[in-house]
Amino acid sequence: MCDRMTEKSSSGVNSMPVVAFQGELGAYGDEAVRARFGPSAEPYPCKSFVDLFEAVASGTVDYGLAPVENSQAGSINDVYDLLRQYDLYVAGEVLHPVNHALLALPGQTLSDIRRVISHPQALAQCDRFLRDLGVEVMATYDTAGAAKMIREQGLTGVAAVAGLGAAQRYGLAVLAESIQTIKDNITRFVVLQRDPAPREEGPQKTMLFLALAHQPGSLYMALGALANRNINLLKLESRPSRNRPWEYVFYLDFEGHRDDPHVRAALADLAKHANYCKVLGSFRRETVPD
Structure with a gap:
């Protein structure tokens, strides 16, 4: 490219x-x-x-x-x-x-719909509505892509879970709005x-991932580097290491910027307990929109 x-x-x-x-x-x-x-x-x-x-x-x-x-x-x-x-x-x-809607070709009604297509995450987020509708669900690669497919292929009896912007872009009718199971x-x-971001004003967050020794207490000792400095852990995610079965790497989100003295000290301490540690970035932490 x-x-x-x-x-x-x-x-x-x-x-x-x-x-x-x-x-x-x-x-x-x-x-x-x-x-x-x-x-x-x-x-x-x-x-x-x-x-x-x-x-x-x-x-x-x-x-x-x-x-x-x-x-x-x-x-x-x-x-x-x-x-x-x-x-x-x-x-x-x-x-x-995210405000999911059910979209179909103009002229279609809810009673016409036999199949609903969308991204797997969108289908999962609307599981209650789709169960009550009693339709077949089929995963596609994208919400708006499902809407585009219905328009380009002229699919009747098929609806897409997507946003209202997709309905407008592809000229589809909105059969139902706010169909996600949890409204918020x-x-x-x-x-x-490609480069680190300059620091912005406001509350900060740091993301990193680390690989730990596969032995008792390794995660406990690593997280202690944060707890001992009163650093709030916001998220902990594990994923397979891909090196050996049943071993994992961990992703951490926590409050603070990597340049803050107490965060720098925590990272140095955490690295002592990790086989590998990489800071993905420090940036302004956003708040949940109203």
Whole structure:
């Protein structure tokens, strides 16, 4: 792929950044790009999460926006694995509200629908509504991609779980709104870039992953480096190490910036108990939107 050239402001920050996300135009990732970078940003749709990471690593785009967890369906494991595989930095986060709707071709009604298609996470987030509807569910690679498929293939008897932006973009009828099981449904995206981010004002968060010795107490001693300095652990995630069966690596989110003296001391202490430790990034911590 060729490098993309974008205009830069006097501060050196791209005023029209190109931002990769997974999915089709109209997906929640597309919405999150505009929420974070503004209407002048150029969204760069990617078929898969691997394509997204490749686009950032290769310099094809300025930034990437990848979902790491949803408040209802939990962590997105593929993205956590890619955070370990690629030498990229996490430079920020976006907490984006998700409001699922059921979309179909104009003229279709709820009684016409026999099959519902969408991303697996979206289907999981609407499980109660879909069970009550009594339809077959089929996973696709993207919410907006499901809506696009229905429009391009003229699928009758089929509906998509996607956002209202996808309905508008692909000219579909909205059969039902707010169909997610838990109404306060939020997806957390992380901003990916090739260089560390400068520190911003506000509360800070640090993300890292570490590999520990497979022996009793190793995780306890590592987390003690945070607890002993009164550092609040926000999230702990484990993923298979891929080196040996039933051994794991751990992802940590905790309060504070890596340049804070007490966080620096905690990281030095934590590294003593880890076989490998890498800080993915320190950035401003976002609060849940109203």
